[in-house]
Amino acid sequence: MDFALAEMATQDRYKLMASTILPRPIAWVVSQDKAGTLNAAPYSFFNMVSADPPLIVLGFLGRAGGGLKDSAANIAETQEFTISLVSEDDAAAMNFTCIDAPPEFDEIAAAGLEPRPSAVVAPPQIASAPVSFECRLYETIVPTGSSSSIVLGEVVHMRIDDRFVDADRLHVDGPALGLIGRMHGAGWYTRTGDLFQMSRPVFADYAAAKHQGDDS
Numbered sequence: 387m388d389f390a391l392a393e394m395a396t397q398d399r400y401k402l403m404a405s406t407i408l409p410r411p412i413a414w415v416v417s418q419d420k421a422g423t424l425n426a427a428p429y430s431f432f433n434m435v436s437a438d439p440p441l442i443v444l445g446f447l448g449r450a451g452g453g454l455k456d457s458a459a460n461i462a463e464t465q466e467f468t469i470s471l472v473s474e475d476d477a478a479a480m481n482f483t484c485i486d487a488p489p490e491f492d493e494i495a496a497a498g499l500e501p502r503p504s505a506v507v508a509p510p511q512i513a514s515a516p517v518s519f520e521c522r523l524y525e526t527i528v529p530t531g532s533s534s535s536i537v538l539g540e541v542v543h544m545r546i547d548d549r550f551v552d553a554d555r556l557h558v559d560g561p562a563l564g565l566i567g568r569m570h571g572a573g574w575y576t577r578t579g580d581l582f583q584m585s586r587p588v589f590a591d592y593a594a595a596k597h598q599g600d601d602s
């Protein structure tokens with residue numbers, strides 16, 4: 387079946403794209419307004435998009451009733467935020483922080499989470515998370531006629547729990563992080579433990595094998 391997305395309602399496009407672009411990593415975004423009111427919420431329109439400069443992307447939909455979500459409004463106001471990655475141990479707390487609360491509601495305290503001070507940006511990070519990124523706003527893209535916004539953030543500092551990283555080799559035990567990802571529909575998630583490995587092809591090996599095959 388084919389779908390002409392440009393002619394479809396936003397909600398229907400969301401449904402088709404978010405049910406097929408799977409799994410998605412989850413950014414647990416902590417931000418604050420100028421007065422220092424803290425905010426935490428999960429965002430799965432999230433990925434690393436460059437290492438030079440070190441950039442991540444976040445996609446914010448508009449609020450159901452119009453206007454920016456609190457995280458997007460705070461980032462526009464203060465230009466700083468943190469992203470913590472979500473392990474299965476933090477899944478229930480992460481899910482709580484997507485509550486549709488008013489801006490003054492502190493999701494971190496209400497979820498019973500500990501904030502940990504960041505090294506170089508003002509917003510703290512989720513202390514129990516295995517990995518956190520400290521980010522500064524790099525660029526905001528606001529599509530014409532849309533209530534969505536796309537934020538590029540520059541990662542200015544990163545923290546990995548000592549248990550998961552060999553600092554000399556910069557080797558991170560990815561599976562041990564126990565991260566979860568967002569799946570299709572309402573409320574489905576996946577674990578990241580079902581792995582398989584493939585080595586990258588090298589053209590010289592491919593050409594040599596083909597040559598040998600042609601000769602025999």
Ligand SMILES: Cc1cc2nc3c(=O)[nH]c(=O)nc-3n(C[C@H](O)[C@H](O)[C@H](O)COP(=O)(O)O)c2cc1C
Nearest residue numbers: 427428429430431445446447455456457484485486
């Ligand atoms: C796992 C998960 C991923 C989500 N991803 C997004 C997303 O990428 N973009 C978005 O606009 N909302 C997303 N949401 C919904 C927001 O988290 C929700 O609207 C939240 O209340 C926003 O909080 P804020 O206004 O404090 O920023 C997601 C919710 C969950 C549970």
